[in-house]
Amino acid sequence: MQPIDHLICYAVKANSHQAIIKTLAQQGAGADVVSEGELRRALKAGVPSDKIVYSGVAKTAKEIQYALSQKILQFNVESENELEVINQIAIEMQTTAAIAFRINPDIDANTHAKISTGKSENKFGIPISKAREIYRKASEMKGIKVQGVDVHIGSQLTDLTPFRLTFERIKHLVEDLTTDGINIEIIDLGGGLGVNYEHKQQIDHEISDYCQMVKEIFASSQCKILLEPGRSLVANSGLLVSKVVYKKQGDERLFLIIDAAMNDLLRPSMYDAHHEILSVHQKQANETYDVVGPVCETGDTFARNRQMTALEEGELLAITNSGAYGAVMASTYNTRLLIPEVLVKDAEYSIIKARVSYAELIDRDQLANWQ
Ligand code: LLP
Secondary structure (H helix, E strand, O other): OOOOOEEEEEEHHHOOOHHHHHHHHHOOOEEEEOOHHHHHHHHHOOOOHHHEEEOOOOOOHHHHHHHHHOOOOEEEEOOHHHHHHHHHHHHHOOOOEEEEEEEEOOOOOOOOHHHEOOOOOOOOOEEHHHHHHHHHHHHOOOOEEEEEEEOOOEOOEOOOHHHHHHHHHHHHHHHHHHHOOOOOOEEEOOOOEOOOOOOOOOOOOOHHHHHHHHHHHHOOOOOEEEEOOOHHHHHHHOOEEEEEEEEEEOOOOEEEEEOOOOOOOOHHHHHOOOOOEEEOOOOOOEEEEEEEOOOOOOOOEEEEEEEEEOOOOOOEEEEOOOOOOOHHHOOOHHHOOOOOEEEEEOOEEEEEEOOOOHHHHHOOOOOOOOO
16 A cells, blocks of 8 residues: 555653654654643754644633744644634734644543543534534634644554544545535544553554554545654653662552652553553562552552562662653652653663752742732
8 A cells, every 4th residue: 555645743742851852853753732832842852843733622822822923734723712713813913824623523432531532522622513514614714724634532542443433434524524615635633542551462453553544544535644643652662760668568468669659650540550560670589569659648559469570678660651641740749859861772871851959849939928
């Protein structure tokens, strides 16, 4: 099958470090951003503005102005009200905004409820039933250039079926729009490809199967295909390295208390996510632990009842697949310092985010005038 015209717009939210965006930009990737902050990060890391798409349900007027001034590739518009705001601002700035509508296809992505976005009950996108009407309206607006259709049904999808159903719906919509005289040049298929967190045969497809499916469905269309992968590009590149502080025998469980916590990697607490935990040292013996952090909440748990390599106090362990939605979701809860980040290439390493000091953290607080 012939290759199809496409662009990978890396979903910056997965890992927005400059060194990571730059690495991908140097390979030719564009960016999918969801805030002015992410747009600034992408531009600063060297992503050309005409390879940047701007998604998100609540773009503010200020953010829209900034994005328009940077001449980005496309706004992925999520509501009629947003369309009107973009139109108004574009007219005031004497320019036109290139847009796609994010379509909500009402398809269950079969993933964790907190990261499922393509059902009609979710806040995202324009209902597919209203799509033709809103495209017609947009095509008559002076500040708007209609150029694309966009969809993103969720993250960490481990089955290709919801993608297939969605993409077929999108293909039909593009045909309907063509019948309506609306010319679609770009189809943005969003992100969502899952990664194999449990390191066992749980995902029934490879990236190449996904690509094959996209080609099959869209080969006959003349459109450029945009993809917005985040997790699948960076998850597997990151390890969270932590040290055992204490081993503690409870009445029922043996706890491995480590110096990383939910503030460093939120995924297990937030989505009950499974991350493999490996010993940094080569060892044979196994033990069963609840691996927990120091934060004062029971939710600060990385693994329950996990059989894994036996570890002693002071030894190092690595929590795998932490490159996506790890550091970007970190906080300083419990006044814990954000952890340093290190980039590794072959035998070289480089500190790409230095350790901060308590003074830097605490001195951001200012007392009120009356104190
Ligand atoms: N495009 C849009 C419009 C998105 O909202 C997202 C992710 C992506 C692309 C990238 O999806 P990916 O290829 O990474 O699945 N914090 C959660 C994941 C939230 C995903 C939000 N949107 C987690 O740790 O599982």
